[in-house]
Amino acid sequence: MLADAWNYVLAHPAQFATAFYVHVALSGAALALAAALAIPAGIAAARTPRVALAAVGAANIGRTLPSLAVLALVMPLLGTGFAPSLFALTLLGLPPILLNTIAGLQGVDPDVVDAARGMGMAPRTVLTRVELPLAMPVMFAGLRTAAVQVISGAVLAAFIGGGGLGDFITAGIAMMAWPQILVGAIPVTLLALGTDFAFGRVQRRLTPAGLRAP
Amino acid sequence: MTWLARNWDQVAVALGQHIVIALTALVIALAIALPIGIAAARSARVYTVAIAVAGFLYTIPTLALLALLIPLAGLGRTNAIIAMVAFALVVLIRNIATGLREVPADVVDAARGMGMSARQLLWRIEMPLALPVIVAGARIAAVTIISVTVVAAYVNAGGLGTLIFNGIAGDHAPKIWSGALTACALAVAVDGAFAFAERRLRARSVG
Amino acid sequence: MIRLEALTKRFADAAAPAVDALSLDIGEGEICVLIGPSGCGKTTTMRMINRLIEPDAGRILIGGRDVTGEDPVTLRRSVGYVIQQVGLFPHMTIAENVATVPRLLGWDAARIARRVDELLERVHMDPARYRDRYPRALSGGQKQRVGVARALAADPPVMLMDEPFGALDPLTRTALQDEFLRILRELKKTIVFVTHDMDEALKMGTRIALLRAGRLVQYARPEAMLARPADDFVREFVGADRALKRLALLRTGDHATPGAPSGPLPRVRSDASLREALAALLDADADTATVIDTHGAAVATITLAAIRGVAGAANDPA
Numbered sequence: 003m004l005a006d007a008w009n010y011v012l013a014h015p016a017q018f019a020t021a022f023y024v025h026v027a028l029s030g031a032a033l034a035l036a037a038a039l040a041i042p043a044g045i046a047a048a049r050t051p052r053v054a055l056a057a058v059g060a061a062n063i064g065r066t067l068p069s070l071a072v073l074a075l076v077m078p079l080l081g082t083g084f085a086p087s088l089f090a091l092t093l094l095g096l097p098p099i100l101l102n103t104i105a106g107l108q109g110v111d112p113d114v115v116d117a118a119r120g121m122g123m124a125p126r127t128v129l130t131r132v133e134l135p136l137a138m139p140v141m142f143a144g145l146r147t148a149a150v151q152v153i154s155g156a157v158l159a160a161f162i163g164g165g166g167l168g169d170f171i172t173a174g175i176a177m178m179a180w181p182q183i184l185v186g187a188i189p190v191t192l193l194a195l196g197t198d199f200a201f202g203r204v205q206r207r208l209t210p211a212g213l214r215a216p
Numbered sequence: 217m218t219w220l221a222r223n224w225d226q227v228a229v230a231l232g233q234h235i236v237i238a239l240t241a242l243v244i245a246l247a248i249a250l251p252i253g254i255a256a257a258r259s260a261r262v263y264t265v266a267i268a269v270a271g272f273l274y275t276i277p278t279l280a281l282l283a284l285l286i287p288l289a290g291l292g293r294t295n296a297i298i299a300m301v302a303f304a305l306v307v308l309i310r311n312i313a314t315g316l317r318e319v320p321a322d323v324v325d326a327a328r329g330m331g332m333s334a335r336q337l338l339w340r341i342e343m344p345l346a347l348p349v350i351v352a353g354a355r356i357a358a359v360t361i362i363s364v365t366v367v368a369a370y371v372n373a374g375g376l377g378t379l380i381f382n383g384i385a386g387d388h389a390p391k392i393w394s395g396a397l398t399a400c401a402l403a404v405a406v407d408g409a410f411a412f413a414e415r416r417l418r419a420r421s422v423g
Numbered sequence: 424m425i426r427l428e429a430l431t432k433r434f435a436d437a438a439a440p441a442v443d444a445l446s447l448d449i450g451e452g453e454i455c456v457l458i459g460p461s462g463c464g465k466t467t468t469m470r471m472i473n474r475l476i477e478p479d480a481g482r483i484l485i486g487g488r489d490v491t492g493e494d495p496v497t498l499r500r501s502v503g504y505v506i507q508q509v510g511l512f513p514h515m516t517i518a519e520n521v522a523t524v525p526r527l528l529g530w531d532a533a534r535i536a537r538r539v540d541e542l543l544e545r546v547h548m549d550p551a552r553y554r555d556r557y558p559r560a561l562s563g564g565q566k567q568r569v570g571v572a573r574a575l576a577a578d579p580p581v582m583l584m585d586e587p588f589g590a591l592d593p594l595t596r597t598a599l600q601d602e603f604l605r606i607l608r609e610l611k612k613t614i615v616f617v618t619h620d621m622d623e624a625l626k627m628g629t630r631i632a633l634l635r636a637g638r639l640v641q642y643a644r645p646e647a648m649l650a651r652p653a654d655d656f657v658r659e660f661v662g663a664d665r666a667l668k669r670l671a672l673l674r675t676g677d678h679a680t681p682g683a684p685s686g687p688l689p690r691v692r693s694d695a696s697l698r699e700a701l702a703a704l705l706d707a708d709a710d711t712a713t714v715i716d717t718h719g720a721a722v723a724t725i726t727l728a729a730i731r732g733v734a735g736a737a738n739d740p741a
Binding site: 062063067069072078150153154157172174175184186188190 | 272275276277278279280281283284286287359362363365366367370371377380381383384389392393395396397399400403404406407
């Protein structure tokens with residue numbers, strides 16, 4: 003069966019390459035956008051407890067929404083294709099990043115922040131030199147979660163014309179053609195696992211030396 | 217929304233199917249996760265292995281796993297439930313193990329000192345105290361399962377996803393809305409219910 | 424060196440002000456201890472000096488300069504700041520921690536490195552061993568030593584210390600108190616020191632400011648506060664054993680009569696406190712003790728009666 007799947011790829015190299023590329027592009031762009039929006043928002047929200055609470059509440063609700071439902075809801079509004087898929091996937095990636103940014107910042111030892119301020123660090127410096135480095139491990143865990151979620155969601159983007167490896171899976175299921183299903187399912191699983199692993203490694207390296215588990 | 221008014225029974229049926237499948241999967245997942253979680257709480261080795269395996273399963277994209285299960289379970293609810301259980305395990309095992317580990321050592325010590333057997337200790341002291349954390353895990357598991365159920369309609373498992381897929385195929389927006397929004401509402405409601413339960417349990421075990 | 428003029432702070436939902444028109448004059452090189460019951464405003468007052476809390480009214484003058492309206496960030500770089508939980512940056516090495524303010528001030532790397540080593544030596548932490556380690560590897564006492572070194576890094580004339588030794592065990596606390604006093608003998612700094620421990624206040628303070636409900640009740644040298652408490656509150660706060668506390672501040676040699684006594688008597692060092700002399704006499708059940716100098720030679724006599732006299736001399740009729 004695997005041989006059949008492999009042969010299928012060999013027979014349709016361009017199709018596979020495009021699907022793979024689109025999948026990666028969709029996921030990567032959605033993750034980048036989500037981070038670009040959620041991290042600054044999280045930093046701003048963490049300053050004020052009340053805003054933080056509201057943001058966490060909203061993100062929690064966002065986190066519970068079924069991925070396919072979010073993708074589907076985008077379709078009547080924005081149509082099908084790459085852009086609407088990107089929009090939906092970005093939405094899916096926002097909650098974990100926002101939640102972890104706020105949690106990470108709120109988890110920084112207040113005595114350390116007090117010492118930094120008391121010594122004459124400007125507020126911006128306190129954020130960049132003290133708070134963000136210390137919040138980094140938790141924040142990055144959020145990015146990791148979001149990355150896997152977005153890759154998984156991108157598979158579903160096939161339903162709204164987003165392209166990607168999900169196309170093989172859906173086509174395969176519709177025609178009960180095994181090779182095609184595997185051509186979609188295996189690479190995307192490897193992609194998800196590989197991304198999770200890679201993020202895990204980067205997370206370890208980005209964790210400040212003083213905080214790493216000895 | 218006139219479509220909804222005229223076809224609410226369709227939505228209701230889908231919702232019913234959805235709840236039944238999700239509930240079944242949650243119960244099965246708990247039944248599997250419980251013994252594993254208890255063992256993992258006692259042994260770091262079991263914990264590492266269990267979390268690694270369950271974590272691996274969790275990372276597999278939803279539709280990919282459902283598709284890969286077809287040769288094993290065919291199409292239909294069984295397939296879907298197996299996938300859902302697989303996705304729910306890591307959260308449940310982690311929270312059961314963590315919850316048990318976080319029971320204060322002095323409480324356990326007092327209970328043992330009073331002559332409780334290991335079994336009594338587990339069910340009368342440790343599990344009740346670990347309950348808030350376990351419920352927190354069940355909350356995440358439930359929401360995950362509901363989300364997977366939506367996709368599982370594609371492998372003929374039924375549920376609210378059916379409306380969504382039909383809507384997409386027929387370019388019928390009201391069906392998409394009804395299916396998707398009901399699924400969202402269900403997820404939020406279940407999450408809220410679990411959150412409420414979690415809060416009550418926490419208050420009880422601290423006070 | 425530091426002058427507080429009618430400093431006032433009121434917090435949003437409070438009935439009374441936390442600090443109520445407080446005025447205080449601290450001389451250069453002095454250690455001014457702020458002490459009082461919880462909620463008396465001592466920490467609030469200290470934090471207004473480096474503007475971590477903004478005063479609602481009043482002025483703060485440092486070195487004759489009105490700093491009340493100055494940029495707080497710049498101000499803080501010229502004021503050392505030590506807190507109870509230390510607040511070392513866990514993600515930076517010890518050297519990086521100590522180098523914080525010099526870096527903010529833009530010193531060059533070589534100068535910073537020299538200064539870090541110099542300061543670590545001063546607080547008795549071998550730079551070669553500790554420079555590149557991380558805070559989590561240190562004990563509580565070591566952390567606070569680094570905290571003090573960090574505060575001294577840019578050589579600020581003024582230092583604020585908020586219960587710096589409060590989180591340490593009694594033995595370490597005493598050791599650090601002694602070391603800090605030793606360090607101050609070599610450097611000239613003006614210190615504002617907050618504590619709730621009267622013994623620490625008596626030991627560390629050049630002058631003690633006792634606060635209550637945001638107001639200054641008494642501001643005096645330790646012996647003066649013990650001998651002449653301003654009112655019942657002070658008397659009670661200082662403690663019922665203030666006579667003994669006073670004796671602990673006085674040197675045996677200063678109150679002994681010259682000329683060594685004869686016979687087998689208990690021996691007390693000249694630089695020991697009168698309280699220790701009293702303890703020695705009570706221990707031996709004797710009335711008289713020989714006072715010896717650092718070489719062990721008998722030089723003077725101290726009697727129970729003399730000690731009683733000193734203890735009672737400055738007491739107001741109770």
